[in-house]
Amino acid sequence: MEDFIKKTAEYIVSSKHVVALTGAGISVESGIPPFRGKGGLWEKFDPMEVAHIDSFMNNPEKVWRLLISEMKELLVSAKPNAAHLGLARLEELGLLKTVITQNIDGLHQMAGNKDVIEFHGSFAWLRCLDCGSREQTVEVDLSHMPPRCDCGGIYRPECVFFGETIPMQDLDRSQIAASTCDLMLVVGTSAIVQPAAFMPVIAKQSGATVIEINPEPTPLTGTTSTLLVQGKAGKAMRKITAEVGRIIAEKQR
Ligand code: OAD
Numbered sequence: 357m358e359d360f361i362k363k364t365a366e367y368i369v370s371s372k373h374v375v376a377l378t379g380a381g382i383s384v385e386s387g388i389p390p391f392r393g394k395g396g397l398w399e400k401f402d403p404m405e406v407a408h409i410d411s412f413m414n415n416p417e418k419v420w421r422l423l424i425s426e427m428k429e430l431l432v433s434a435k436p437n438a439a440h441l442g443l444a445r446l447e448e449l450g451l452l453k454t455v456i457t458q459n460i461d462g463l464h465q466m467a468g469n470k471d472v473i474e475f476h477g478s479f480a481w482l483r484c485l486d487c488g489s490r491e492q493t494v495e496v497d498l499s500h501m502p503p504r505c506d507c508g509g510i511y512r513p514e515c516v517f518f519g520e521t522i523p524m525q526d527l528d529r530s531q532i533a534a535s536t537c538d539l540m541l542v543v544g545t546s547a548i549v550q551p552a553a554f555m556p557v558i559a560k561q562s563g564a565t566v567i568e569i570n571p572e573p574t575p576l577t578g579t580t581s582t583l584l585v586q587g588k589a590g591k592a593m594r595k596i597t598a599e600v601g602r603i604i605a606e607k608q609r
């Protein structure tokens with residue numbers, strides 16, 4: 357791993373335009389469970405039952421109770437970990453331009469990243485199904501399910517459910533980021549949900565280097581990605597950021 361940490365830091369420093377694609381794995385060390393694998397949310401719930409737009413529309417109360425209210429407890433108390441902070445530091449250094457995240461937890465923004473594309477939306481805002489008005493989740497009374505707007509309509513979270521398309525603006529911006537970067541860091545995603553998983557492929561096809569940080573290989577490993585830094589995102593990013601700092605300091609000497 358140490359060799360790959362060094363190589364990754366060298367790639368970062370020598371790149372002109374770094375973009376990151378992140379998934380649930382980056383927030384595991386912040387206490388938010390992933391979707392797939394051991395301890396994942398989809399071990400407990402059937403995604404088609406709780407995360408499909410048809411299920412939500414048929415029975416919003418059930419979906420709110422089962423999934424979203426459970427996640428809220430984790431989302432309101434979670435704090436960015438070393439991986440989020442590392443990416444924020446890379447943006448601060450002018451190296452990282454954009455984070456494309458599949459996560460709805462807002463932890464990249466909390467860590468300090470300014471250019472974040474929330475590919476699957478966000479849990480920070482709710483939208484009324486009747487009048488369309490938006491409200492911050494923290495402002496809404498979630499003790500009664502399903503939560504309702506002043507107009508009486510049911511609120512939905514502003515995240516993308518299965519069966520929904522990615523908002524055009526987010527998809528367009530992500531495709532541009534992927535096709536213009538010269539290095540893409542793919543952190544903590546199983547890379548199996550499309551179209552997010554296609555972003556590293558676009559990057560690679562456009563000539564960029566793709567590096568993964570993940571304890572497990574993914575379908576991108578050895579095909580789309582050049583390197584897999586095999587380990588937890590927080591631990592790996594802490595070391596990568598330190599090494600980036602060391603290389604920059606050395607160059608300035
Ligand atoms: P997954 O749950 O599919 O994958 C999580 C990935 O994180 C796996 O590859 C794990 O090996 C890795 N991982 C676990 N712990 C880690 C750690 N400490 N550091 C780094 N990586 C770690 O999550 P996503 O790929 O984000 O979509 O899932 C994609 C989409 O599927 C989600 O956005 C969500 C879900 O259904 C919707 O709900 C629309």
